[in-house]
Amino acid sequence: DAGITQSPRHKVTETGTPVTLRCHQTENHRYMYWYRQDPGHGLRLIHYSYGVKDTDKGEVSDGYSVSRSKTEDFLLTLESATSSQTSVYFCAISDDSLLAGEQYFGPGTRLTVT
Amino acid sequence: GENVEQHPSTLSVQEGDSAVIKCTYSDSASNYFPWYKQELGKRPQLIIDIRSNVGEKKDQRIAVTLNKTAKHFSLHITETQPEDSAVYFCAASIRTSGSRLTFGEGTQLTVNP
Numbered sequence: 001d002a003g004i005t006q007s008p009r010h011k012v013t014e015t016g017t018p019v020t021l022r023c024h025q026t027e028n029h030r031y032m033y034w035y036r037q038d039p040g041h042g043l044r045l046i047h048y049s050y051g052v053k054d055t056d057k058g059e060v061s062d063g064y065s066v067s068r069s070k071t072e073d074f075l076l077t078l079e080s081a082t083s084s085q086t087s088v089y090f091c092a093i094s095d096d097s098l099l100a101g102e103q104y105f106g107p108g109t110r111l112t113v114t
Numbered sequence: 115g116e117n118v119e120q121h122p123s124t125l126s127v128q129e130g131d132s133a134v135i136k137c138t139y140s141d142s143a144s145n146y147f148p149w150y151k152q153e154l155g156k157r158p159q160l161i162i163d164i165r166s167n168v169g170e171k172k173d174q175r176i177a178v179t180l181n182k183t184a185k186h187f188s189l190h191i192t193e194t195q196p197e198d199s200a201v202y203f204c205a206a207s208i209r210t211s212g213s214r215l216t217f218g219e220g221t222q223l224t225v226n227p
Contacts, residue, residue, distance in 0.1 A: 043203065045216075103215060105157040
């Protein structure tokens with residue numbers, strides 16, 4: 001597995017509380033992504049980053065924000081968690097070599113909003 | 115944006131049989147098509163991919179075919195084994211640096227001993 005870690009791995013939180021998930025990579029890859037995985041929906045892109053301080057929205061970005069202040073860290077924040085954000089969140093990375101496009105995933109974070 | 119449809123949603127085969135999973139995509143500009151395998155409770159793992167300049171790619175028991183005209187691509191697994199049981203996802207993107215993948219909804223493959 002590529003050097004990708006996510007923290008926490010599991011979290012239970014209450015509706016209305018802020019939550020931050022962290023993705024950390026040791027591969028020095030330029031691109032980082034946040035996906036959520038729900039039954040019947042596959043993996044859906046929330047936000048992605050193409051460099052330090054450079055981010056953009058994915059297809060399901062409402063209710064989420066991201067930040068990338070260092071190459072190795074990509075943070076996903078739920079400003080005010082809702083039950084619809086209960087999901088498994090995966091971070092992924094890719095580089096800008098000739099193999100551009102290949103994405104490698106972290107172990108995932110299971111988030112439950114009660 | 116891109117839309118990827120994947121069929122079937124579940125597939126059950128006997129050990130040693132072949133399995134085929136099919137995906138269609140909507141954006142004719144897409145030119146990179148990876149396949150991921152996800153075991154229960156694990157992360158998705160890239161198992162094979164194909165770029166639009168080729169029609170077929172093989173890696174041992176796994177092969178992927180691409181028909182750009184029809185905008186569909188397929189995963190073929192031969193001589194299936196119980197350890198092939200997992201959820202398989204197809205995806206599509208425009209192959210550039212930092213490409214954004216659009217995933218299909220997944221196929222639960224069960225290989226019965």
